[in-house]
Every structure is written in C-alpha cells, then in structure tokens.
Amino acid sequence: MNTNFEQWFQHPSEQSEKIFQELIESTASIIVNKVMKVNKPFTGASREDIQAMAREITRMPVCGQHIESVMDDIQEIVKHSLSISHPSAMAHLHCPPLLPSIAAEMIIGALNQSMDSWDQSPMATYVEEEVLKYFIKLIGYQANADGVFTSGGTQSNYMGLLLARNQACQTYFSTNVQRDGLPIEASKLRILCSEHAHFTIQQSAAQLGLGINSVVKVKTNDQQQICLDDARKKLNHLHQQELIPFAIVATAGTTDFGSIDNLNDITELADVYRLWMHVDAAYGGALLFSHQYRHLLGQLSGADSITIDFHKLYYQTISCGAFFVKDRQSFQHIMYHADYLNPEEDHEEGIINLVDKSIQTTKRFDALKILMTFKLIGTDTFGEMVDYTIQLANKTAQHLRLNDFDVIHEPMLNAVLFRFLPDIGDDPQFVDELNIELQRYFYQSGELIMAKTKQNGRVYLKFTMLHPLNTFEKMKQHIENIKQIGKKIKREEGEKIYEYSVHY
Numbered sequence: 001m002n003t004n005f006e007q008w009f010q011h012p013s014e015q016s017e018k019i020f021q022e023l024i025e026s027t028a029s030i031i032v033n034k035v036m037k038v039n040k041p042f043t044g045a046s047r048e049d050i051q052a053m054a055r056e057i058t059r060m061p062v063c064g065q066h067i068e069s070v071m072d073d074i075q076e077i078v079k080h081s082l083s084i085s086h087p088s089a090m091a092h093l094h095c096p097p098l099l100p101s102i103a104a105e106m107i108i109g110a111l112n113q114s115m116d117s118w119d120q121s122p123m124a125t126y127v128e129e130e131v132l133k134y135f136i137k138l139i140g141y142q143a144n145a146d147g148v149f150t151s152g153g154t155q156s157n158y159m160g161l162l163l164a165r166n167q168a169c170q171t172y173f174s175t176n177v178q179r180d181g182l183p184i185e186a187s188k189l190r191i192l193c194s195e196h197a198h199f200t201i202q203q204s205a206a207q208l209g210l211g212i213n214s215v216v217k218v219k220t221n222d223q224q225q226i227c228l229d230d231a232r233k234k235l236n237h238l239h240q241q242e243l244i245p246f247a248i249v250a251t252a253g254t255t256d257f258g259s260i261d262n263l264n265d266i267t268e269l270a271d272v273y274r275l276w277m278h279v280d281a282a283y284g285g286a287l288l289f290s291h292q293y294r295h296l297l298g299q300l301s302g303a304d305s306i307t308i309d310f311h312k313l314y315y316q317t318i319s320c321g322a323f324f325v326k327d328r329q330s331f332q333h334i335m336y337h338a339d340y341l342n343p344e345e346d347h348e349e350g351i352i353n354l355v356d357k358s359i360q361t362t363k364r365f366d367a368l369k370i371l372m373t374f375k376l377i378g379t380d381t382f383g384e385m386v387d388y389t390i391q392l393a394n395k396t397a398q399h400l401r402l403n404d405f406d407v408i409h410e411p412m413l414n415a416v417l418f419r420f421l422p423d424i425g426d427d428p429q430f431v432d433e434l435n436i437e438l439q440r441y442f443y444q445s446g447e448l449i450m451a452k453t454k455q456n457g458r459v460y461l462k463f464t465m466l467h468p469l470n471t472f473e474k475m476k477q478h479i480e481n482i483k484q485i486g487k488k489i490k491r492e493e494g495e496k497i498y499e500y501s502v503h504y
C-alpha cells in the first residue's frame with residue numbers, strides 16, 4: 001500500500017487520522033480567529049490588490065506543500081472575504097450561516113452522499129423525505145403533496161414553471177412536451193407575475209422556450225403587491241387576443257422590498273382563470289416559523305408549487321433550497337428512468353430515487369443542515385430570530401424617516417429601501433450620484449455594506465437586515481454616519497471623499 005495515497009483519504013490509519021485532525025484544527029482556528037472575530041465586514045482592500053493576491057495564491061504546485069504554509073494562504077483568502085456573519089454586512093439576501101449548518105457541512109462532505117438514487121444514500125434519502133414532509137405539513141398541504149431539495153430559488157422557480165408549462169401543453173394542446181418537444185402553439189402561452197417578481201421568472205421563461213416576452217408584468221399597489229385589478233385586466237386582455245395565460249407567479253418576499261403578494265386573493269384569481277399558481281417564497285418562506293408574521297403568507301397551501309430558500313432567511317450555508325408541489329403527480333412531467341440509476345422496477349418495489357423529481361442528478365445532502373439546525377435551536381427560537389429582524393427593520397425605517405431620509409416603503413420583511421436627500425431642490429441626477437457614492441464609500445471603508453438599486457428610475461440604498469445580532473443602537477450609528485458623510489459630498493466634479501474616516 002502506498003502511504004502517500006492513503007493519508008489523503010478517510011481511511012483507518014494513523015496517518016489519515018493525523019492529517020485530518022490537523023486540517024480540522026487549523027480550519028477551526030481560522031474560523032474562530034478570522035471569521036468570528038472580525039471587527040468590520042470587509043478589509044477594504046482594492047480590487048487590484050485582491051486580484052493580485054488571488055493570482056499569487058492560486059499557483060498550483062507539482063508536489064504538495066506543508067499544511068502550515070497552505071493554511072497561511074487560505075487564511076489570506078478568508079481575510080479578504082466579505083464577512084457575512086458581521087451584522088453590518090447588509091447588502092443582499094445573503095445570510096450569516098448558523099453554526100449547526102456549518103458543522104453539518106462537514107458531515108455532508110465526509111459522507112458525500114449523492115441524493116440521486118436510494119442505493120447511494122440509503123439513510124439520507126429518507127431524512128430528506130421526512131424533512132420535506134415536515135415542511136409540507138407546515139405549509140398546510142395534504143398528503144399527496146411532495147417536494148425536493150434544490151440548489152436554490154433559481155432552480156426552484158425554473159422547476160415550478162417547467163411543470164406548469166408541461167401541464168399546460170398537455171391540457172391545451174394535448175402535447176407531451178417531455179417526449180415531443182414544444183408544439184407551435186406554445187408561442188401563445190403567457191405567464192403573469194408582478195413587476196417586482198424575481199428576474200429568474202423571465203430567465204426561466206427564456207430557457208423554457210417561451211421567451212422573455214411570454215412574461216406579462218402586472219402592476220403593483222402602494223404596498224408593492226400584485227394589483228388584482230390590473231391582473232384581471234391583463235388576463236382578460238390576453239384572452240381577447242386569443243393568447244393563453246397558464247401560470248401566475250406570486251412573490252412572498254420580493255427581492256428589493258420584501259413585499260408579500262396577497263396569496264389568498266391570488267389563489268382565488270388562479271382558480272377562476274385556471275392558472276397554475278407558483279409562489280416564490282425564496283425570501284419570505286421563513287415566516288412559516290414566525291410567531292408574529294405567519295399570517296402574511298395567508299393560505300400558502302393554495303399554491304400549485306412553492307419555492308423556499310433555506311440559504312436566505314433560514315440562515316443556512318449556500319446552497320440550500322427546496323421546491324414543493326401540491327400534487328406529486330406533477331413530477332411525472334420531468335421523470336426520466338435510467339436503467340443504471342433509477343429503473344422502473346425500483347418504482348414498483350417502492351424504492352425512492354430522488355432523481356425522479358429533480359432536474360439535478362448528483363445532488364447534495366442539504367437536508368441534514370435543516371435537521372441539525374432545528375434539532376439544536378428549536379423552532380421557537382428560530383421564529384423569534386426572524387421576528388426580531390423584522391421588528392428591527394421597522395424601527396430602522398422609522399428612524400430613517402425621522403432623519404429626513406426618503407424611505408420608499410413600509411417594510412413587510414427586513415429589507416429597507418431608502419436614500420439620502422441632501423438639500424431640497426438638489427437635482428435628481430446629483431442625488432443619484434451622491435447615493436451611489438455613499439454605497440461605494442462605505443463598502444471601501446469596510447464598515448458598512450449596503451446594496452444599491454433603482455426604483456422609479458432613481459437610485460436607492462438598501463439595508464437587508466437579516467442578522468439577528470444587529471441592534472437598533474448600531475443602526476442609529478450607521479444612519480448618523482451616512483448623514484455625516486452624505487453632507488460632505490459636494491457637487492464639485494472629481495472631488496472624492498475617501499480621506500474622511502468614520503469613527504465607530
């Protein structure tokens with residue numbers, strides 16, 4: 001036996017055990033010292049410097065190097081990463097991961113179960129199934145519902161529309177798309193969603209051969225929810241043109257605003273117009289555990305299919321998401337039998353091969369992260385975490401208003417969209433540039449990571465306040481600092497403000 005090979009695998013030898021312990025210890029030490037103990041979310045290194053360091057570190061050796069020297073390099077990578085576990089990192093729907101999720105990653109990696117066929121994941125398959133059943137019950141679905149873990153919202157939304165499209169082609173054109181491809185009449189198919197729906201709705205439509213133009217955007221009301229009157233108007237208009245609206249996508253937690261469409265009303269509308277209703281709850285799906293805000297999801301069980309992301313407001317490591325369907329028969333539209341993997345006999349014998357309902361083949365055992373998280377933390381505390389962040393976002397929005405910021409909405413979840421207004425009468429172009437500059441300044445200072453976006457053609461800043469360890473005191477400080485810096489940005493061309501330093 002060549003011990004040079006042996007030491008690199010999980011193998012019952014002293015060598016392997018030693019190397020593994022060393023790797024884990026130095027990894028844990030990097031995490032404890034360089035991830036947990038950072039005092040700001042970003043070092044502020046320039047892009048050029050980061051690229052140069054990456055180039056240096058990624059030189060591949062012919063012979064393996066010593067663990068200390070390798071881990072020193074890895075530490076550099078960690079050091080210049082965005083510290084998403086720092087409460088002042090508030091740009092995107094990108095969460096601080098819970099410790100149980102991080103620990104579970106290690107077991108997922110060590111087992112390396114592939115979730116496509118039962119024989120590769122005999123226990124993991126059933127764990128995934130049971131975790132999904134738990135969520136199915138929580139959603140309020142009946143026993144004939146089903147689900148599958150996915151890589152995230154993009155994949156889940158794609159699956160929802162894929163099933164809906166295939167069903168529609170069966171219903172309207174008696175075409176089995178899986179077997180025969182799209183019929184010519186498929187160009188008549190239309191999907192409705194709000195103007196604030198996630199871009200993956202259009203992306204999916206494009207990939208499904210329906211085209212971006214098959215997505216009809218419905219106007220929203222003053223709470224950034226689907227406007228039902230406009231939805232009816234658009235539906236009637238489509239029917240008049242002899243087009244075929246077959247699906248409506250409601251969003252529970254829009255990416256920019258965190259607004260939640262009125263799911264009960266949309267369920268009714270979908271019934272009347274015979275639409276497949278998909279709910280994109282990538283963000284808002286965590287309200288299933290909320291003590292205070294669960295009602296905002298309404299009768300989620302009215303949906304034909306649902307997207308829930310666990311790597312957003314469920315605080316799981318990337319990637320972790322799920323897709324649910326009201327009727328498990330829908331998965332027939334994508335089932336494919338391979339003799340070597342999931343033969344039809346398996347099905348007859350009651351053997352579950354998760355590849356039957358997935359568009360992935362080799363697939364991660366992400367369900368373990370959810371299981372470990374909820375077993376350790378409990379659903380009660382989890383719900384409290386989510387509620388706390390929403391309350392904090394509401395208080396922050398109020399405080400911004402008191403300080404003369406323009407806040408565009410009343411937060412429903414924990415995203416707050418706002419912009420700094422210098423002086424009344426400043427031209428809108430300058431206000432836009434000023435806010436872009438603010439976002440950049442704070443990113444480069446490394447102290448505060450915000451997002452920027454556009455609404456009604458104007459630039460807005462965004463706090464996505466996912467972190468339960470954020471505080472109102474800290475938010476007041478950030479707001480004061482934004483104000484101070486904002487006032488210093490002058491109109492003079494070319495004047496930069498980087499010499500000013502913020503004191504925290």
Ligand SMILES: *Cc1c(COP(=O)(O)O)cnc(C)c1O
Pocket residue numbers: 093151152153154155157198200251253254255280281282283309321
């Ligand atoms: C994040 C998000 C998505 C995309 O999900 P990924 O997990 O990034 O693939 C889709 N819809 C909404 C509303 C989201 O917030």
